[in-house]
Amino acid sequence: MLYREAGQFKSSYAEDQQIFPIRQDRIAMGVLLAVAFVVLPLAGNEYWLSAILTPLLIFALAALGLNILTGYAGQLSLGTAAFMAVGAFMAYNFVLRMPWLGILPSFILAGLCAAAVGVVFGLPSLRIKGFYLAVATLACQFFVLWAIQRIGWFTNYSSSGVITAQQVVILGVPFDTPARKYLFTLTVVALMALAAKNLMRSETGRAFMAVRDMDVAASVIGIPMMKTKLLAFAISSFYCGVAGALHAFAYLGTVEPEAYSLELSFNILFMIVIGGAGSILGSFLGAAFITLFPIFLNLASDWLQNVTGIEIQHAVVSNLRVIIFGALIIFFLIVEPLGLARLWQITKEKLRLWPFPH
Amino acid sequence: MRRSTIAAAALALAAATGTAVAQNEQFIPANGYWVGPYAPGGSGFFGGIIDYFQLLNERDGGINGVKLTWEKCETEYRNDRGVECYERSKKKGPTGATVIHPLSTGITYSLIDKATADHIPIISMGYGRADAADGRVFPYVFPLVTTYWSQADAMIKFIGQREGGMDKLKGKKIVLIYHDSAYGKEPHAVLEKLASQLGYQLTMIAVPHPGNEQQSQWLQVRQIRPDWVILWGWGVMNPTAIKAAAKIGFPRNKMVGVWWSGAEEDVIPAGSAAKGYISSGFNLPGTNFPVMQEILKYVYKKGKGEMDDKSRIGSIYHTRGVVAGIITAEAIRIAQTHFNKKGKPITGEEMRWGIENLNIDDKRLKELGAVGLMPTLRVSCMDHEGSGLVKFQEWDGAKWKPITDWIAADKKLIRPMMEASAAQYAKEKGITPRDCSREK
Numbered sequence: 001m002l003y004r005e006a007g008q009f010k011s012s013y014a015e016d017q018q019i020f021p022i023r024q025d026r027i028a029m030g031v032l033l034a035v036a037f038v039v040l041p042l043a044g045n046e047y048w049l050s051a052i053l054t055p056l057l058i059f060a061l062a063a064l065g066l067n068i069l070t071g072y073a074g075q076l077s078l079g080t081a082a083f084m085a086v087g088a089f090m091a092y093n094f095v096l097r098m099p100w101l102g103i104l105p106s107f108i109l110a111g112l113c114a115a116a117v118g119v120v121f122g123l124p125s126l127r128i129k130g131f132y133l134a135v136a137t138l139a140c141q142f143f144v145l146w147a148i149q150r151i152g153w154f155t156n157y158s159s160s161g162v163i164t165a166q167q168v169v170i171l172g173v174p175f176d177t178p179a180r181k182y183l184f185t186l187t188v189v190a191l192m193a194l195a196a197k198n199l200m201r202s203e204t205g206r207a208f209m210a211v212r213d214m215d216v217a218a219s220v221i222g223i224p225m226m227k228t229k230l231l232a233f234a235i236s237s238f239y240c241g242v243a244g245a246l247h248a249f250a251y252l253g254t255v256e257p258e259a260y261s262l263e264l265s266f267n268i269l270f271m272i273v274i275g276g277a278g279s280i281l282g283s284f285l286g287a288a289f290i291t292l293f294p295i296f297l298n299l300a301s302d303w304l305q306n307v308t309g310i311e312i313q314h315a316v317v318s319n320l321r322v323i324i325f326g327a328l329i330i331f332f333l334i335v336e337p338l339g340l341a342r343l344w345q346i347t348k349e350k351l352r353l354w355p356f357p358h
Numbered sequence: 359m360r361r362s363t364i365a366a367a368a369l370a371l372a373a374a375t376g377t378a379v380a381q382n383e384q385f386i387p388a389n390g391y392w393v394g395p396y397a398p399g400g401s402g403f404f405g406g407i408i409d410y411f412q413l414l415n416e417r418d419g420g421i422n423g424v425k426l427t428w429e430k431c432e433t434e435y436r437n438d439r440g441v442e443c444y445e446r447s448k449k450k451g452p453t454g455a456t457v458i459h460p461l462s463t464g465i466t467y468s469l470i471d472k473a474t475a476d477h478i479p480i481i482s483m484g485y486g487r488a489d490a491a492d493g494r495v496f497p498y499v500f501p502l503v504t505t506y507w508s509q510a511d512a513m514i515k516f517i518g519q520r521e522g523g524m525d526k527l528k529g530k531k532i533v534l535i536y537h538d539s540a541y542g543k544e545p546h547a548v549l550e551k552l553a554s555q556l557g558y559q560l561t562m563i564a565v566p567h568p569g570n571e572q573q574s575q576w577l578q579v580r581q582i583r584p585d586w587v588i589l590w591g592w593g594v595m596n597p598t599a600i601k602a603a604a605k606i607g608f609p610r611n612k613m614v615g616v617w618w619s620g621a622e623e624d625v626i627p628a629g630s631a632a633k634g635y636i637s638s639g640f641n642l643p644g645t646n647f648p649v650m651q652e653i654l655k656y657v658y659k660k661g662k663g664e665m666d667d668k669s670r671i672g673s674i675y676h677t678r679g680v681v682a683g684i685i686t687a688e689a690i691r692i693a694q695t696h697f698n699k700k701g702k703p704i705t706g707e708e709m710r711w712g713i714e715n716l717n718i719d720d721k722r723l724k725e726l727g728a729v730g731l732m733p734t735l736r737v738s739c740m741d742h743e744g745s746g747l748v749k750f751q752e753w754d755g756a757k758w759k760p761i762t763d764w765i766a767a768d769k770k771l772i773r774p775m776m777e778a779s780a781a782q783y784a785k786e787k788g789i790t791p792r793d794c795s796r797e798k
Binding site: 046047050051052055149159160161162164166251252253254255256258259261294295298302313314315317318319 | 392393394397401429430431438439441444445446449463464470471538539541543544546547564567783786787
């Protein structure tokens with residue numbers, strides 16, 4: 001009833017092709033952005049800003065990066081955490097060794113370094129596909145961590161192999177409080193998500209999808225395989241690299257290479273499986289689900305304990321998380337391979353007919 | 359990109375979690391781990407600390423009438439979860455979190471900046487950043503009792519003792535098998551420096567997390583044929599290393615483990631292979647200490663104990679937790695006295711003063727019923743380590759048996775290294791070190 005486009009006429013191509021063609025969507029998005037940019041920092045619950053929303057956005061960006069590669073271009077990768085590590089450690093080195101550069105250019109350069117690593121490890125994708133490619137990217141995961149742990153230059157010869165990210169200062173404004181760090185992350189993520197959304201609607205994005213759907217057919221219609229696949233790796237790694245830099249600079253502050261373990265790569269893969277492969281929205285939904293769910297379980301067990309007086313053991317709660325994740329992943333793979341994003345889309349379609357479905 | 363529903367749900371969650379708290383309570387977060395490959399360490403340590411707090415509540419009604427409260431948060435030994443738990447717990451209780459025991463070197467690193475900004479002291483007892491012992495640069499971080507650097511020095515001293523003098527170490531081969539993480543890399547600088555001074559050959563071999571696969575590493579050990587192996591392991595890596603040593607026939611009584619490689623949980627799974635294995639420690643196991651007897655009497659008899667497996671009461675990790683409990687409670691006690699807050703909860707800032715002015719001498723240890731359980735401890739603004747004493751113990755197949763007295767690290771060697779490292783940190787972070795002569 002409320003959600004329908006009747007009466008919204010479009011008189012130009014630009015109007016027809018905008019990201020949110022329906023006015024209600026545009027309003028909702030505007031409200032959401034206003035809440036994210038203005039209300040949340042002002043409401044200022046430090047715990048939510050620094051421990052939940054900031055990492056959520058960062059992981060959403062990493063998931064978005066993987067989604068470009070896996071969801072849009074169809075190349076399975078298990079090296080996401082390694083690309084994040086490259087971003088984090090290179091951003092640290094750029095700020096350390098070239099302090100005149102400034103934070104944002106350092107982040108961009110760090111992202112480009114991650115992109116370069118991505119291209120190198122994306123080369124096998126020209127020959128191998130699917131499961132085998134995943135194994136090749138697994139090599140990237142191990143090699144990058146090995147290099148960071150063994151080569152002292154990356155950690156500025158820190159005896160323990162740990163780096164402490166420098167303070168983020170842009171145009172003299174220090175981003176030191178949780179609210180400011182959150183705003184910084186949100187701005188970067190929002191801009192990059194917008195760029196990704198547009199990129200995927202462009203010729204490049206369509207080429208990615210053509211490769212994903214059937215690469216032989218794509219090459220027959222004249223899509224250059226090498227360029228497209230390597231570009232997908234480069235863009236995806238760039239996103240992951242920037243996410244890694246944010247992870248170090250805006251979230252943890254101090255990072256050790258072990259933070260970017262294979263487990264993190266899998267977690268990000270689960271985010272796009274649950275959230276929805278081949279969807280920008282899905283990256284955010286998946287990241288939200290994976291980061292919020294364990295915290296929710298933890299809090300839920302506390303409430304349950306307060307209300308009913310039954311103590312639930314900590315170990316049980318933590319193991320429950322693993323069990324539920326596993327079950328959900330299987331559930332989504334079988335029932336809804338396109339994840340939460342697809343469920344949302346179905347809801348929207350239903351909503352348009354509501355309350356008089358025909 | 360509709361996150362509005364999620365954000366709304368999130369806010370609703372946040373609103374619902376704020377529960378009323380009584381005013382006369384001192385809140386101490388128990389951010390530890392009860393699952394995963396390192397669960398034996400986490401559950402034992404936090405079991406001990408909570409048991410001691412429970413004892414104070416049950417026996418004395420808290421500290422000068424202030425009840426101790428705590429809340430568990432599962433970190434899974436992961437840095438990001440550790441940060442989340444910290445953020446969740448720091449505002450709880452009437453005065454916020456009093457002190458944090460991260461029980462993970464990685465989490466300690468991640469929390470140093472945050473806790474310093476929030477004025478919440480971190481006690482990283484026997485782990486964490488060694489150079490944080492320089493309290494001028496790290497006012498809120500306390501690597502109490504002993505640091506990894508002191509530990510590494512004490513180990514070499516012990517090996518020297520066994521060899522019949524430090525000069526005998528020349529030309530000896532020592533292999534360090536370490537957990538490939540910030541934790542495992544902490545001793546490198548000290549061991550390398552000592553190698554250049556004493557002339558032993560040092561080889562350092564990394565074992566990737568979690569360490570249940572060590573064949574290639576021990577093959578390398580077999581090729582090197584070292585005189586001694588130092589084991590810097592954690593969790594499941596330890597029994598695996600001991601079993602691997604047995605497999606290649608390396609004598610276990612030439613293996614020295616760090617204190618995170620020296621608990622019952624580390625040797626029992628290795629079975630008879632662990633007999634003769636040596637490790638260091640800064641607390642002794644057992645239930646014979648008066649304080650442990652009190653815990654059994656006041657806490658476990660009433661069914662309020664933390665350890666589900668009763669056989670683990672008095673194990674190394676459990677008594678280590680009790681030691682942490684004693685240190686925490688003593689610091690609260692003297693902070694209450696100093697700030698005239700007897701019977702009132704103290705803040706993190708006041709707690710920081712309390713820890714910095716801790717002085718647990720033999721007399722106090724006797725009053726606490728903990729003589730022999732832990733070394734004496736005297737903390738100051740300059741020295742956030744406070745003791746640096748280590749004991750070595752041997753596993754006889756059934757229990758840990760102390761084989762040395764308390765061994766002190768060479769402060770003349772370690773301290774300048776700590777100060778240099780801390781000064782570099784201060785420079786990187788733009789910290790002006792405090793002037794300790796002005797601290798009161």
